[in-house]
Amino acid sequence: MIETFQLQTHQSGDQLVLVPEQFALPRTVEYISFGSKKLPCQLISISGLQNEISISSSLAEQLCIPFGGNISPYIHEKTLYLTPLIGIFTAGFTESLLRPIGDRSMLFANLIASNSSQNNYIFVFGTHCIDWESEMIYGYFFTSERWVRHTVPFPTVIYNRLPNRKTEKHQHVKSVKQRLQSEYQIPCFNPGFFNKWDVYLQLTQSSDVSHYLPKTVKFKNFDDIEQFLSDFQYIYMKPENGSLGSRVTNIRYAREEECYYCRYRENGTNRLKKFSTLESLINHVFKGHRLEDFIIQQGISLLRHKQKPLDFRVHANKNGNGIWEVTAIAAKVAGKGSTTTHLNNGGEVKMLDELFEKQIAEDFRTKLSNAALQISKVLDEKIKGHIGEIGFDLGIDQNGKVWLFEANSKPGRSIFSHPELRKIDSHMKHLFLQYATHLAKTNLTEVVLK
Template sequence: MNRKQFQLAEGTREPGIVYVPYTVSETNALRYISFGTCVVPCEIKTDYLSDSTITIGREVLQELRLPFLSDIHVFLHDDTIIIGPLIGIFTAGFTESQLRPIGERSLFFANLLTSKTAQKAYLFVFGSHNINWQEGIITGYFYNQERWVQYDIPFPNVVYDRLPNRKTENHRAIARVKNRLQQEYLIPWFNPGFFNKWDIYTLLKNDKEVASYLPETRLFSGFEEVELLLSKYRHVYIKPMNGSLGNGIYQVRYSFEHNEYYCRYRDEEGNKLRKYHSLEFLMNHLLADVDLHTFIVQQGIPLLRVNGNPVDFRIHTNKNRSGEWIVSAIAAKIAGQGSMTTHINNGGEVKTLEEIFPDDKERQTIKERLTTVTLLLSKQIDATVTGYIGEIGFDVGVDKNGHVWLFEANSKPGRSIFDYPKLREGDLITKELFLDYALHLTEKALFTPEELFQ
């Protein structure tokens, strides 16, 4: 394997010839040039005046469907020059707008496609409607010079899954596209599905090394389940298995002194606190219209507090260029007044570790614990969940004794914490690592495909 970075240029005098720098020693063996899944046979010669530019004849450029010329990664393998990688970001929710083709998420994708690291790859966004199966091309959205531009390009080397929600993911047409690109074209597809809270819990609970970080969790089957956990822990959370952003969560507390039940929740009017004399009345009043068999009941944890408010942590882990897990960002989230969760849309506040742990020793201890646990969880989830996982967003808590607890693992973590100015570095790092892992998968698919496709 031989991967370097070269500048690409268009050759106008000899439209069917590709010139490579004299620094490339394998020139005599090269017979093809490829971009994505497109492979073009061509004559390849040495350019004795350049050490860093590959000049591609106009006819070859047209056959390759290169959208523009750039300083890019080039892989040399056997008899082929491989330009790229060409990375497709698969999503849904497209509009007719030229300014915001992916609706409210257009800015998120524009930032992803124009990060400093992204300049070393061809990145585009596409949906199922952009694929021309007969011609083997995709009409992809690129973001160039502060505007969205569409180009017809070959199928990509790698696909990054950024579908917006579970409903879209489960659509039959979406599932067919995913299966076809993976099965027929052997294109690695990473972060392929949303995690289910119960599935993740059942996958992890039998592993002795990670089980101690899991709050006791049960499928809801009746009042008895809630009463049992309340008797053990004094408060519990009732959560939808496939929920997100803190929606649909109920915190139930039991007061032994007053023999009363208290429930915190959020509705369209804001955060609410209600008192009930019986659990049955509470459930029948608040949850009568909810399919509780899609919910879990989870042990409540007495969390660390900042200024009297509970705090938990969002930790992003990513795979790097070598396919190894690293922690890329850590943020503290402080619950809003009257809220039982720390989600920003519930009034939560984002802070750095430095801001809530001014003592260096205490901060380092917490950071090491969070890092050790989330890397262990990342590896275990990666080993048990089907598909290629390149990033995970963890919501974890630390109790008053310093023990770390996993609340949730997200396969498509939101990025709202990076709106906080002091976390911009983490924002940049996670974007760089996204491309690093895409490069890792590209190299695996090109040079050791047996390790990916077994």
Template sequence: MPKRYKIEFIEQKDLICYYPASFTTIESPNEIVFGSKVVKCMCKKQPNGRNIISISSALAEQLCLPTFITAITLFESDKYLVLGPLIGVFSSGFTKFSVKPIGERSSIFSKLLSMHSSVGVVPFLFGEEHIDWEKKLIKGFFFTKEGWTQLTIPFPNVIYDRLPNRRSEKLKTSMLVKDKLEKEYFIPWYNPGFFNKLDVYERLFNDRKAILYLPETAPFTSFDQIERMLSKYGHIYIKPMNGSLGLGVHQIILDKIKNSYYCRYHDSKNHLLKFPSLEALINHVFANKNLDRMIVQQGISLLRDKRRPIDFRVHANKDEHGNWHISAMAAKVAGLGSPTTHVKNGGEIKTIEEVFKDKEEQIKYKKRLEYAALDLANAIEKHLDGIIGEIGFDFGIDNKGNVWLFEANSKPGRSIFAHPNLKEFDLLTRKLTLSYSIYLTEKFLNKYRELSI
């Protein structure tokens, strides 16, 4: 089992490493590994029973091992000392400014990378333009106490995909980098790709646990389809298949008594429009929109807070053992007149305790949301492609207490962590995001060991 140790760097010209006294190896190692770098050196057990890793300055230079790190994970191996994991956080949109190397997103990444010592990992940020394929090196961005710094390091043990949007994901350069590092260098690449709402629904439809949480969802086909679903549910949502942040979401409501149709949506402001017929509504609201790229979803009569609908964000993360954990949970209350609960549309973040004042209700709904998130996380991992290490779920709870899945996000936003009572969960989600790389690295080393036998 890999273990986190403190690390120190000693001024010495010899290539030497002193490994912790408690660390056991089958053979006396004479090579040390960091990312894709393998260096022959003298490896000795620490004298006087010290449980710390000591690396000579000469060896650190050969390994391209950053000397600002204070803790790292040591993996068990028959022949080598393996330090790491070296985590490459892959993204796009880099600037020429050293203070903000990736623009406004720099602060998000600085918070993630600053967790390195508490987890025992070495994370860095990079893009396609920072790779030297010939030398198998990357000029990666690290975040230290002094701020951002760029260092040359070897290819990483794992890659965490943080491309910002579907457009950057579909760029030929992005796809080539992923393909080459995965297939030629066998580097595990986790959280690749954005989920497609309809694809998730169709793949989960035959899962006996997941189906319990799925509202009726289908690609738009005709007015008759919308009329049927409105007649059955009273209201529906029309959403972009590949949308995010609540953009392009329309709520259609049927008033059976007045035989009128209402449409609620947000562009620069919240709208609620009334129409005498569905045809008039569609022709007016969707005149310049491609309905073939939309899905139609069953409306749910949600629990409310002061007459405003509530939905719930639940974060699920894998840990260093490869197990799912519920790492954060919050309520999102819709803004007045908004079809979604997004903060940009006037939504408000609340804790579960703020929404449910009764202690028994808090416990009941927390458990239901946790069970739903774990059931769906396991189902998504089983039925969708790629290595998935984190998911942000958007759930609704109806008036009968049933939990419904509105959306699963492979790259969940972090707006809920602006709430002062959710700071500890902000730290936990970041910590687990990096911890999962320990599991992936160990899994790869075991697989490599099996292939070598």
């Protein structure tokens, strides 16, 4: 649990900082910091203060602290860090203060509000908010149930919530993110969207997790597809940089009919079509798409519910000690005629206890948790940058074996529409703050060692 204090201001003493008697010895602190700002201070312990830290209004102004609020302070190398100033880096801003990040304004408001009792200094910003010359950012804070804009120092830690791959690949966005990390040494967690093929290659190198992987190849020519259809009952073709089940296609060769059946989504509708040749299938279903951007994956005969295949979404998050924990597990039942279990394709979220007997549900929960934790640790070691959360799409076949279909570095929240997962969603929001605080503290040691 993060220890929380109330930050207030007083009028006396330009450098004076008043803290509760039990907080720290005055001689151990010579500086005070908020975000990237750091100033000399004089720390005085006061016996009458209760969970309160009071700094001079002059110091507050120089540190560019926008308002009083809840903080989680810590001390390192004679410096009192008032609280991690957390910047959520994103895009898609509007001119409206009512909904400054458009349709995602409520998502960010809920995340910030969920942690306001421990840290009021969490804000949202984009590339256009940065003043490099003054090393300041105008950020959007959600406080007293409304959005307000304040100018603050560069943050202590950054949470990457860029909305899509196109934005993430934009050269200006990449250069801003790189500059904040390299020039200002601000740690950023959730480095970027995963590439399916890169993740597969990384995981195949680890004997601890490679057994979870369906056989997969990157498309080179039609022979790859024919070979997979010869080896397996059916296959999937997926864009290596796709999201939300976009353009995922299921192909099966019917030997008795000497034809190909393909399930795919077109214009918002699930389709099943029959083709006499593979070439005609490809020309129709993949028209306008580069096949070189797709991977081919072995089809798995999954567990079913009412004749519909199901897989599992498993969320893993880092906690306040930087250690992975499984936070949520839910089953997703495929929609009628859908190639995937995604909710936007007609899928349905179910708890394991709704689908299986108690002991079976518990066994599956253990298997899925173990797989998610093992894979999280391997990806954490192999992928550059700090990863704070991963959403896994896992399957269990008819023999009870667990398979990994996808790992998402910026997992969606659709499963939390289920009533039983709403409390877990709240817990995950708290883990965001706990891990950000952990990262802020450990970064101080790493910067000193450099």
